[in-house]
Amino acid sequence: MATTDITHDSLARIIAANRRTDVVMASIGILVLMVAGTLLGAVFIDLLASGWERLVNPDFYTNFPSRRPAQAGIISAVVGTSLVMLVTAVIAVPLGVAAGLYLEEYAAKNWLTDLIEINVSNLAGVPSIIYGLLALGLFVYGFGTGETILTAGLTLALLILPVIIVATREAVRSIPQDLREAAYGLGADKWQTVRLYVLPAARPGILTGVIVGLARAIGEAAPVITIGALTFIAFLPPAPLQIESPFINFDWLTSPFTVMPIQMFNWVSRPQAEFHINAAATGVVLMVMTLAMNALAIYIRLRLRRLQR
Amino acid sequence: MTSITTSADRDSGMPLYGGADARFLRRRALWNRVASYLLFLAAAASVLVTVGIVYVLIRDSLPFFAKVSLLEFLTDTQWTPVFENARFGVMTLVSATLTVAGIALAVAIPAGLGLAIYLSEYARPTVREAVKPLLELLEGVPTVVYGFFALLFVTPLLQTFIPGLSGFNLLAPGLVMGIMILPYTASVSEDAMRAVPMGLREAGYALGYSRFRVAAKVVIPAALSGITAAFILGMSRAVGETMVVAIAAGQNPNFGFNPLEGASTITAYIVQMAMGDLPHDSIAYHSVFAAGLALFVITLSFNLVGFFLRRRFREVY
Amino acid sequence: MQRQLNTLMNEQFDDIPAPLGEASPATELRAEVRNLDFWYGDTQALKGVNLRVADRKVTAMIGPSGCGKSTLLRCFNRMHDLYPGNSYGGEIRLFPEDRNLIEMDPGLVRLRIGMVFQKPNPFPKSIFENVAAGLRVRGINAKKPLDERVEQALQGAALWDEVKDRLQESAYGLSGGQQQRLCIARALAPQPDILLLDEPTSALDPIATAKIEDLLTKLHKSVTVIIVTHNMQQAARISNYTAYMHMGKLVEYGVTDDLFTAPREQMTSDYITGRFG
Numbered sequence: 001m002a003t004t005d006i007t008h009d010s011l012a013r014i015i016a017a018n019r020r021t022d023v024v025m026a027s028i029g030i031l032v033l034m035v036a037g038t039l040l041g042a043v044f045i046d047l048l049a050s051g052w053e054r055l056v057n058p059d060f061y062t063n064f065p066s067r068r069p070a071q072a073g074i075i076s077a078v079v080g081t082s083l084v085m086l087v088t089a090v091i092a093v094p095l096g097v098a099a100g101l102y103l104e105e106y107a108a109k110n111w112l113t114d115l116i117e118i119n120v121s122n123l124a125g126v127p128s129i130i131y132g133l134l135a136l137g138l139f140v141y142g143f144g145t146g147e148t149i150l151t152a153g154l155t156l157a158l159l160i161l162p163v164i165i166v167a168t169r170e171a172v173r174s175i176p177q178d179l180r181e182a183a184y185g186l187g188a189d190k191w192q193t194v195r196l197y198v199l200p201a202a203r204p205g206i207l208t209g210v211i212v213g214l215a216r217a218i219g220e221a222a223p224v225i226t227i228g229a230l231t232f233i234a235f236l237p238p239a240p241l242q243i244e245s246p247f248i249n250f251d252w253l254t255s256p257f258t259v260m261p262i263q264m265f266n267w268v269s270r271p272q273a274e275f276h277i278n279a280a281a282t283g284v285v286l287m288v289m290t291l292a293m294n295a296l297a298i299y300i301r302l303r304l305r306r307l308q309r
Numbered sequence: 310m311t312s313i314t315t316s317a318d319r320d321s322g323m324p325l326y327g328g329a330d331a332r333f334l335r336r337r338a339l340w341n342r343v344a345s346y347l348l349f350l351a352a353a354a355s356v357l358v359t360v361g362i363v364y365v366l367i368r369d370s371l372p373f374f375a376k377v378s379l380l381e382f383l384t385d386t387q388w389t390p391v392f393e394n395a396r397f398g399v400m401t402l403v404s405a406t407l408t409v410a411g412i413a414l415a416v417a418i419p420a421g422l423g424l425a426i427y428l429s430e431y432a433r434p435t436v437r438e439a440v441k442p443l444l445e446l447l448e449g450v451p452t453v454v455y456g457f458f459a460l461l462f463v464t465p466l467l468q469t470f471i472p473g474l475s476g477f478n479l480l481a482p483g484l485v486m487g488i489m490i491l492p493y494t495a496s497v498s499e500d501a502m503r504a505v506p507m508g509l510r511e512a513g514y515a516l517g518y519s520r521f522r523v524a525a526k527v528v529i530p531a532a533l534s535g536i537t538a539a540f541i542l543g544m545s546r547a548v549g550e551t552m553v554v555a556i557a558a559g560q561n562p563n564f565g566f567n568p569l570e571g572a573s574t575i576t577a578y579i580v581q582m583a584m585g586d587l588p589h590d591s592i593a594y595h596s597v598f599a600a601g602l603a604l605f606v607i608t609l610s611f612n613l614v615g616f617f618l619r620r621r622f623r624e625v626y
Numbered sequence: 627m628q629r630q631l632n633t634l635m636n637e638q639f640d641d642i643p644a645p646l647g648e649a650s651p652a653t654e655l656r657a658e659v660r661n662l663d664f665w666y667g668d669t670q671a672l673k674g675v676n677l678r679v680a681d682r683k684v685t686a687m688i689g690p691s692g693c694g695k696s697t698l699l700r701c702f703n704r705m706h707d708l709y710p711g712n713s714y715g716g717e718i719r720l721f722p723e724d725r726n727l728i729e730m731d732p733g734l735v736r737l738r739i740g741m742v743f744q745k746p747n748p749f750p751k752s753i754f755e756n757v758a759a760g761l762r763v764r765g766i767n768a769k770k771p772l773d774e775r776v777e778q779a780l781q782g783a784a785l786w787d788e789v790k791d792r793l794q795e796s797a798y799g800l801s802g803g804q805q806q807r808l809c810i811a812r813a814l815a816p817q818p819d820i821l822l823l824d825e826p827t828s829a830l831d832p833i834a835t836a837k838i839e840d841l842l843t844k845l846h847k848s849v850t851v852i853i854v855t856h857n858m859q860q861a862a863r864i865s866n867y868t869a870y871m872h873m874g875k876l877v878e879y880g881v882t883d884d885l886f887t888a889p890r891e892q893m894t895s896d897y898i899t900g901r902f903g
Binding site: 017018021022025026028029030031032033035036037039040042043046047050094095096098099101102103105106107115116118119120121122123125126127128129130131132133134136137138141142158161162165187189190191192194195212215216218219220221222225226228261264265268269276279280283286287290291293294295297298302 | 326329337338340341344345347348349350351352353354355356358359361362364365366368369420423424426427428430431432440442443444445446447449450451452453454455456457458460461462488491492495519520521522524542545546548549550551552555556576579580583584589597598601604605608609611612613615616
């Protein structure tokens with residue numbers, strides 16, 4: 001039987017062919033990347049171009065929503081978003097960090113830990129609108145917290161809880177065992193080791209997760225719509241700080257509100273094209289905020305990685 | 310030079326434990342205890358969230374299922390909750406949901422896989438380091454913005470190629486959603502590929518395989534369960550995504566799989582009903598929770614399959 | 627009271643037979659290992675170890691890698707308790723109060739027994755905070771005692787002169803040898819009963835090693851030191867007593883000079899002459 005001789009020529013052909021597939025594969029990857037990058041740019045430029053006339057008008061940032069598109073502004077949405085985020089952070093950060101610490105540092109390997117882990121991973125995949133239904137059925141009608149800033153903050157806190165738990169776990173896991181042994185070797189007990197050494201070392205990683213989580217919460221509209229966030233809010237909630245004693249006022253927690261993604265959704269859903277301009281302008285503000293937060297998180301992580309090397 | 314003394318000092322009455330007094334140690338032990346309980350409670354609270362979700366969905370959809378049989382719910386092809394003789398065939402909403410998710414996956418699977426192969430097998434580490442943040446930025450764009458983009462940019466653009474495309478349609482949100490879930494599917498599958506041990510690749514190269522052959526014959530088969538998980542989890546995201554379809558897909562509950570027409574998905578229906586003033590005890594109110602329950606069951610099963618595939622994959626390597 | 631107890635105990639010690647012939651120290655006892663077994667899960671790593679640790683002396687543990695010397699060392703401060711599945715059998719009695727530290731709370735044991743690890747592992751904090759760490763863990767937070775004891779510990783670790791002007795700088799700015807001396811200072815600051823050293827110079831260059839050895843020979847005048855090393859010359863240079871371990875068992879234990887010049891066991895002799903290990 002004739003065997004194929006391996007000649008210099010046939011090898012060269014194979015190598016050339018391999019190189020061609022390599023080039024094709026790399027091009028596919030780069031192409032996808034370019035398309036993705038271009039789209040990100042396109043989304044932003046489209047919004048910027050469509051919303052420009054409102055963006056450059058200072059009234060847009062200081063006015064309340066209005067029936068007349070040319071006078072409508074986002075002040076109530078900006079204030080609403082800020083206050084809702086405050087509630088979200090105050091609830092989600094301690095709860096998420098504590099749960100992450102428990103799973104990484106304390107949990108024994110047993111069915112209960114398994115259950116909690118499956119649960120957290122599943123919660124991360126539950127559609128955000130389902131959290132909205134939870135809030136509607138449990139908070140608004142069950143606990144009677146109504147359609148308020150408190151309800152929205154609580155709902156979004158639950159939504160980003162898995163993000164913070166996972167980030168905390170990863171940050172804590174990346175801390176070398178050396179550091180723990182050093183602490184225990186000095187006589188620290190578990191809580192001292194965690195509080196004085198593990199947690200401070202994990203802080204940048206946790207911070208990254210918190211920022212990414214809050215950025216996500218800022219952009220979320222669906223779960224806030226279901227709790228019936230009104231979209232025409234021509235007033236501001238009571239200020240959290242006041243001049244008279246006791247200086248801090250919690251009335252704002254029970255105030256009706258709107259947030260930026262809802263305001264944008266509301267405007268984009270109107271048939272009149274004039275409102276779409278407002279929607280685009282709101283979208284720019286929203287994108288700048290969330291992208292800036294995500295960029296900050298990426299920056300912290302990169303700096304952290306450089307420090308660890 | 311002052312010298313460190315221990316045992317000698319001990320004999321002359323130096324306190325034990327390097328100067329920690331008993332009261333401090335008792336307080337420390339108490340805090341240690343309390344902290345471990347509190348941390349456990351926080352972790353357990355995450356389970357309560359799931360319990361709460363299941364409880365609310367079931368409780369508030371029970372009155373619905375008291376009026377509408379499960380059979381009708383699953384087989385009827387009409388969804389007209391506010392009509393005089395209301396009909397509740399959830400498959401109407403499911404068909405639109407699956408159409409959009411299918412289009413999204415048709416974009417995200419090839420693009421995500423190509424990108425993952427490129428990043429894991431071809432790209433230099435510096436490129437990879439630069440690309441991952443870009444993907445994270447894409448993931449960070451608010452979905453309502455993507456919805457705006459789908460309705461007011463992609464749809465008009467597509468209409469110049471496809472004259473029959475209606476203003477609300479499933480194609481544009483599907484395509485946009487594909488881009489939306491691309492970063493997620495790409496990074497999860499890339500993680501899976503990178504977890505394949507170098508030794509396996511080296512075995513491939515030692516046989517004279519080209520880089521592409523190593524990727525196709527060694528890495529992808531080895532990482533298959535991880536890659537599958539990536540796309541199942543991506544599918545789950547597409548099914549549960551709300552704002553893009555609520556804005557761009559329209560609100561007509563049409564049974565069918567035509568991407569050129571608008572149709573209401575499960576999530577879009579929930580948003581639509583939630584925006585109106587729902588009487589608390591109406592069947593329309595409860596139908597929202599029934600739709601939510603259906604959505605939860607679908608995404609939960611995807612998530613669990615994805616979770617166990619990923620976990621099995623991690624155990625292998 | 628304390629002193630009384632001590633003498634009382636000493637009388638008792640004379641009745642306890644030395645684990646391996648006459649090798650055991652005639653000085654005061656600081657700790658005694660009795661029939662110690664240790665398991666990593668199902669694998670037995672220590673088999674019936676007996677060892678008497680003399681007060682304010684340096685005890686070295688040598689042997690081929692995997693012989694259990696580090697495992698034994700980590701029993702002294704119950705480091706193994708940090709990981710699931712490990713178990714002990716037997717006793718390590720701590721004197722003068724004669725308690726079995728295997729049955730004590732591991733946290734309390736570690737408050738009395740300090741440890742220095744193979745690789746320098748300072749905390750990502752300032753030099754001062756590293757040395758103060760053990761004190762803070764014990765609830766000592768007032769500035770004056772902290773300042774005093776940090777200086778004392780740094781001097782004890784022969785590091786004070788090198789770092790006194792940059793106590794607030796990060797510990798990561800120090801060289802490897804300085805970091806290890808910092809870790810020794812950190813362990814000394816709370817004035818431990820026993821200081822455990824797990825191959826403390828294996829990650830260091832010869833000059834840094836020499837500095838640490840020099841430090842250890844001075845240290846033992848005031849603190850009981852147990853050191854694991856696989857550098858036999860190091861054991862010969864700095865220790866008063868040496869234990870030779872093999873396959874989880876203590877083969878021979880005696881005064882360092884005797885063990886190296888006239889080993890009683892063939893296995894010890896083979897090891898120290900370099901026939902294996």
